[in-house]
Amino acid sequence: MTAGTEQPELTSPGTGTGIDAAADAARRVIESLLRSGDRGGTDLDTVADRLNAVADDLDRGAPDLAARMVHMWRGDGVTRHDPVTGPENAIAPPLHLTGCEDGSVEATVELGLAHQGPPGYVHGGMSALLLDHTLGVANHWAGLSGMTAELTLRYLRPTPLFTPLTVAAHQVSVDGRRIRTSGSISADGRECVRAEGLFVATHPARPR
Amino acid sequence: MTAGTEQPELTSPGTGTGIDAAADAARRVIESLLRSGDRGGTDLDTVADRLNAVADDLDRGAPDLAARMVHMWRGDGVTRHDPVTGPENAIAPPLHLTGCEDGSVEATVELGLAHQGPPGYVHGGMSALLLDHTLGVANHWAGLSGMTAELTLRYLRPTPLFTPLTVAAHQVSVDGRRIRTSGSISADGRECVRAEGLFVATHPARPR
DSSP states (O other), X not given: OOOSSOOOBOSOOOOSSHHHHHHHHHHHHHHHHHHHGGGSSSOHHHHHHHHHHHHHHHHHHXXXXXXXXXXXXXXXXXXXXXXXXXXXXXXXXXXXXXXXXXXXXXEEEXXXXXXXXXXXXXXXXXXXXXXXXXXXXXXXXXTOOOEEEEEEEEEOSOOBSSSOEEEEEEEEEEETTEEEEEEEEEXXXXXXXXXXXXXXXXXXXXXX | OOOSSSOOBOSOOOOSSHHHHHHHHHHHHHHHHHHHGGGSSSOHHHHHHHHHHHHHHHHHHOOOHHHHXXXXXXXXXXXXXXXXXXXXXXXXXXXXXXXXTTSOEEEEEOOOGGGBSSTTBBOHHHHHHHHHHHHHHHHHHHTOOOEEEEEEEEEOSOOBSSSOEEEXXXXXXXXXXXXXXXXXXXXXXXXXXXXXXXXXXOOOOOOO
């Protein structure tokens, strides 16, 4: 953490090259498939063949799972592969969380068709996924993190797609190993979803 | 719904051809990228180029967003594009939910690296995503569904990756427009996550 006006990034920013560029492109494929559906002019069986060929090539060169798990979890920094902030995980939007001086964490993100629940709105479970992770990062930023024991989401109004969303969280209290954390997703300055979490300060061992 | 011993499928089974085959292949790409990371033998900049070329082709043929939204939401049946059960959405594992005679719904699913939270375990937020959706389908199966107003998750033990998981839910009670619904994710016969939801019987309009 550096003092000053710059808010430190708490998640991996992504390099835009190599594996990160490949995951970015996979993200585009996911969204483009939903955007065109079976209404586009592209032959979809050929698309399937092209994508399967990429997966085949990747699988051929992949290390065994145990070795990959060790490599994936090396170091003690932020993860690069989680489904919320991981630049290497095409499921992740990804969220770029920064730490604020008041102890909270915050990100701005815009979600598309891959994250849709009701027509034109974010899936409630997707909001839960983003908030669970963001509460976890808020704990990390506050200095004591752990595993989710309980999470409560309150849906105040539908969360719009294709709109900049503010995802924010802060640690509320610590009582021994029990951590309480709150967060929210807002659009146009109005809260759409509120989250409250109880975390327990424990971490499963990293693979070695 | 048909009488008899067959449990009716409540979610779209997927056709394995056309758009569904393309989404299946995109699912493989997501997982294979995580499985190989930057440790595989494949040139990742070339992988990015190949995937971007697929997205470019799809985008060129795609209808405009308003038209696509109408098409996507036509009919009153199950959706084919949601991030939990949708065969057309590569983010969806996808979950295949069936309706049971006791009024509950159930699916078996195995999750991989794309859904990882702690090392070797399912991300807690991903469990929340699967359960929110499954509770919604349980409401649909029980005859009255709606939008999530409140969702509480209790994490009893870590949910393992690469293991068959049972995701189940049932409607507990209806009081006017307020619906209470419960569900769980289990592995090896032991509950890992429990969910309780409050839903309100209302649905946003489908695009026309």
